[in-house]
Amino acid sequence: MAPIERTERGSGRDLGPSRIELTRGDITREPVDAIVNAANSSLMGGGGVDGAIHRAGGRAILDECRRIVDAQGPLPAGEAVITSGGLLPARRVIHTVGPRWRGGGHGEAATLASCYRKSLALAAREGLSSVAFPSISTGAYGFPVDEASVVALEAVAGALRAGSPVRLVRFVLFSDADLDVYRRALDALAG
Numbered sequence: 001m002a003p004i005e006r007t008e009r010g011s012g013r014d015l016g017p018s019r020i021e022l023t024r025g026d027i028t029r030e031p032v033d034a035i036v037n038a039a040n041s042s043l044m045g046g047g048g049v050d051g052a053i054h055r056a057g058g059r060a061i062l063d064e065c066r067r068i069v070d071a072q073g074p075l076p077a078g079e080a081v082i083t084s085g086g087l088l089p090a091r092r093v094i095h096t097v098g099p100r101w102r103g104g105g106h107g108e109a110a111t112l113a114s115c116y117r118k119s120l121a122l123a124a125r126e127g128l129s130s131v132a133f134p135s136i137s138t139g140a141y142g143f144p145v146d147e148a149s150v151v152a153l154e155a156v157a158g159a160l161r162a163g164s165p166v167r168l169v170r171f172v173l174f175s176d177a178d179l180d181v182y183r184r185a186l187d188a189l190a191g
């Protein structure tokens, strides 16, 4: 997929030296430094984007996830860890656990923001400069995408404005409808 095609299908916004891009596609095909996985606390795979990443990335990713869980236990919601990218075009996979939607009054937005912030902080610590995110929590975990898109973009924009060395953050949305929602949220982003 040529970069020009992405630009036509998606959209973007510059924030100082960094850029946020929106595109529709399959995140497992993204040739970035790291893609982010919307995992569950077991880190042992599942459905949705998690299943797709483990299928495309192969056994090495699961083996690393198992070692992480053996060493530190299940990953709490809002936290992030990193493995290799296995067979993926991305060099690394950052695994984070989004909140399950429970009506919105249980700190879901704060936990979701933490997923994005901690994933970017980990990428920065590892010297990575391009990161692709899926729409965390808006599938099986039921977070309404309208609200999730605002939380996601504000968290990422906040980290980039605060001086993150990450230069490209690409949201890879799985449907045209989700892409439209994120596009509206990006247009509405303050500043």
Ligand code: AR6
Binding pocket: 025, 026, 027, 028, 038, 039, 040, 045, 046, 047, 048, 049, 050, 051, 052, 098, 134, 135, 136, 137, 138, 139, 140, 141, 142, 143, 172, 173, 174, 175, 178
């Ligand atoms: N590329 C980009 N986005 C995708 C892809 C893909 N290949 N496949 C699905 N999506 P979900 P969650 C979108 O359910 O809500 C798993 O079983 C999807 O359309 O993958 O955080 C885990 O193991 C949706 O917009 O993640 C957990 O148990 C978005 O990715 C649980 O689901 C997130 O949907 C996590 O639920």
